Amino acid sequence: MTTFVDRVELHAAAGNGGHGCASVHREKFKPLGGPDGGNGGRGGDVTLVVDQDVTTLLDYHHSPHRKATNGQPGAGDNRSGKDGQDLILPVPDGTVVLDKDGNVLADLVGQGTTFVAGQGGRGGLGNAALASARRKAPGFALLGEPGESRDIVLELKTVADVALVGYPSAGKSSLISVLSAAKPKIADYPFTTLVPNLGVVTAGGTVYTIADVPGLIPGASQGKGLGLEFLRHVERCSVLVHVLDTATLESDRDPVSDLDIIEEELKQYGGLEDRPRIVVLNKIDIPDGQDLADMIRPELEARGYRVFEVSAVAHIGLKELSFALAGVIAEARAAKPAEEATRIVIRPKAVDDAGFTVTLEEDGIYRVRGEKPERWVRQTDFNNDEAVGYLADRLNRLGVEDELMKAGARAGDGVAIGAEDNAVVFDWEPTMAAGAEMLGRRGEDHRLEAPRPAAQRRRDREAERDEVQREFDEFNPF
Incomplete structure (x- = not known):
């Protein structure tokens, strides 16, 4: 049964925003008291949070689909809908968030670090919020926006100071069990360790963590054995410790060639050239092991390695190794630059940025x-003519119609707003005047105004019609 998972694909869906409400206040002796529709609630976010008590991504392996709650719709009497509840997903320290193409979105290191994996949709405005001096009684409300849905990949890279690397059955698990309080599985057959083990070591005044990375073999960086699955756990470590077996029973192996093979795999994986190395010759409690250690130690030291002879079983040389690691880690920590204060980068829009683009496609x-x-477009209820007209007003004020004319669009040409897989397509009819003005007092209710004489209303309608015709003739000479 799987108990450790360090890579999962997560399907995160934020909550949808609630729809706004279109309502008119009514009470005795005041049947038309004005618009009082409330706004819809915001959809909940999906947020990843680093939690030190979480050490695996197992929960998301079993349940990869996570969704936040939706916002509630608004109601009459200016009652806004309830916001959706944010969904908090705890992840281990050292979790890297990637998109499906492998691009890094976030590197979550440190307790409490957060990343919003899915943004909740905005709630739609009710007709009370849409009312204005020109539009006193809107008969429509805006729809809530859908929440953001995203497929992401979570990869766990163990946060440790020391990484123990070496062939299967070299004694890494035994070593971490005697240096720390970790209790990994130990047996006399290869690939006993199937998951990284993490232990805490105290040496003098230095406390550091040590990770036992599952056994590597030739070709690990290309996917052979367990190496490719767990090489990522070496990336964050400050010190690499080669654990070499001086009492191997395999006739075609020796500690020096084991070291060269593991180093080649680390080189192929990349990014680890600057990490200090320490070599541990393990199993010297066995007579043949001690003899082999004495033979190869001069060669390893000639290469520039610091070499320690230990026995995890007999507890030989462990104290010297522990304090040596503490010294190297203290130097590595001192060499790290001090953390800079958080900076806010402000990127203002270009002065000629209209906020949208208009392009002519091949079709x-x-x-x-x-x-x-x-x-x-997402907020518009296309079953409501007044809401469609309000959308036309907004697009016109933004300058979309002007840009369409500059791009060469003519009446009857197809216009699509949005991406190809989710666009609204319509035949363009240029108006050159705001939609509300073209339709004549859209969004207003004459019952809320003082009555005008019939003759005055007729003259106003004729004047509006003549003005519209004049503007149309001016911009459409053909």
Whole structure:
């Protein structure tokens, strides 16, 4: 049964925003008291948080689909909907977040570090919030935005000061068990260790962590054995310790060639050239092991390695090794630059950035892309003519219609707003005037105003119609 997982694919879905409410206040002797529709609630976020008590990604291996709650819709009497509850997902220290293409989105190191994996959708505005001097009684409300859905990959890279690397059955598990309080599985057959083990060591005034990385073999960096699965756990370590077996029973192996093979695999994996190395000759309690250690120690020291002869079983040489590691780690910690204060990078928009783009595609469709136009489309109820007109007003004020004309669009051309897989497509009819003005007082309710004489209302309608015709003739000479 799987108990340790260090790589999973997580399907995170944030909550949808609640819809706004279109309502008119009514009470005795005041049947039309004005719009009072409340706003929809915000959808919940999906947030990853580093938790020191979590050591594996096993929970997300069994349940990879996680979704936050939706926001509640607004209601009459100016009652806003309840916000959706954020979904907090605890992850181990050292978790790296990647997208499906392998690009790093976040590197979560340190207790409490957070990353928003899915942003909750905004709640839609109710008609009370949409009311204005020109639009006194909107008969529509905005829809809530859908929450962000994202497929991400979580990879765990163990946060440790020391990494023990070496062939299977070299004695790494035995060594970590006597240096720390860790209790890994120990047996006399290869690949006993199937998951990284982590232990805490105290040497004098220095406390450091030590990781036992599962056995590596030739070709590990290309996916053979268990190496590729666990080489990532070496990346964050400050010191690499080669544990060499001086009493191996395999006739075609010797400690020096084992060291060369593991070093080649580390080189192929990359990014570990600057880490200090220490060599541990293990199992010297066996007579042949001590003789072999005496033979190869001069050669290893000639290569520049610090060499320690130990026996995890007989507890020989452990104290010297522990304090030596503490010294190297103290130097590595002192060499690290001091953490800089958090800086906020402000990237203002360019002065000529309109917030959207208009491009002509091969099929003759003019595609509009931009955060605002696409968000406004998602918030529009296309079953409500007044809401569609309000969208036209917003797009017109943003300058979309002007850009379409500059791009060469003509009446009847197809226009798509949004990405290809989720776009709203319509035949463009240029108005050159805001949609509300073209339709004549859209969003207003004459019952909320003082009555005008019939003759005055007729003259106003004729004047509005003449003005619209004049503007249309001016911009459409053909």
